[in-house]
Amino acid sequence: MERYLLIESRDPFEAAPAAHSYALAASLARAGNDVQLFLVENGVLAARAGGAAADGLGAAARAGAAVLADDFSLRERGITSDRLITDVKVTPLDTVVDGLVEGRKTLWN
């Protein structure tokens, strides 16, 4: 089992590859890996409930990936925790540094 941290800084509304990122997170998780998908910057735009990206993030979560969102990026964009899709957990950016020191294979998208 490998440990991964996929950082997604783009939203799927502007950058189609963001959705591929969600699919990769799901695929890695289904393969038995420990996967964190960390949304930051405009990547958190996908986490607002009622948006078109919920399915992709939901699929990653159902596959076993931990879907996380940077608290500052959410606040910066006025996305309060009561407006998030249920699969997303709010965390500080420290999570990325934690993941790096844990030795996670870390990919920034």
Place this chain on the structure above:
Amino acid sequence: MTNKKTLTFALMDAPFESSRTTTAMRLFDIAARRGYDIHVFAYEGAVALTFAKQQAHPNAVHGRDVGEEDHPLTKDWVAAIMAEAEANGGKLDWVNCGLCVDERGVGDAIENTRRGSPGDLWSLSEASDNTLIIATR
């Protein structure tokens, strides 16, 4: 037992162009507060992040003079994070890719930065606990 870790980052974005720069600085700050050793390989536009001749300016749209605007300069952020790292027993080692510096004419960098090459990225990564590449788009 020490909790000191060593992390290497590669950056590519020029200052004032991308939110990736702010996030990168936030990551360095977190690592600096923890007293980690941090290596940054600045590639392409990122070599201007430590350009010593960056200058703050007023903001007439908001009616603020230079002092009131207090406009961020990335060179100051880097210097502050260097000081934070040192205060916590760590270090921020900033390496600017030399060819990228030359083509952009930004050789006048702040203190405690150094000129390097892609070989530095490799050797620093090999000696680190982990590496994160934050590429441009």
Place this chain on the structure above:
Amino acid sequence: MKTLNIIESAYRATIEEQDDTIVWITHALKGAGADVDVLLQGNAVCYAARDQDASGLCFGAKQQTKPPRLADDIVKLVDKGVTVHVVADDLEERGLKRSDLIDGLEPVSRSRLATLLDGYPRVWKW
């Protein structure tokens, strides 16, 4: 440590730099002794297309004499022993057929990317 360099964005400042700077740094890393392979995905799969020609630009009297030759640079990576994987789905989505491409590539389907990444101790996404 064996490293997979993932290259995704394409034709970004390749004229000004006369190179793709990530393909270039891969060459430089290899020259510095790095054990590195490449995955081309997204628009970067287009670097494997044979008929790219960026020559002929002139700004006033200033002619570009060394335009980028991106496909050649990929071939040279292969010649140096770098395994160059390319996402087959991205080729197909962009209408690129096998006959359009340089030789020496290792196609991989998007569904197999997880397995590919698992096989490298270090992955750098550019």
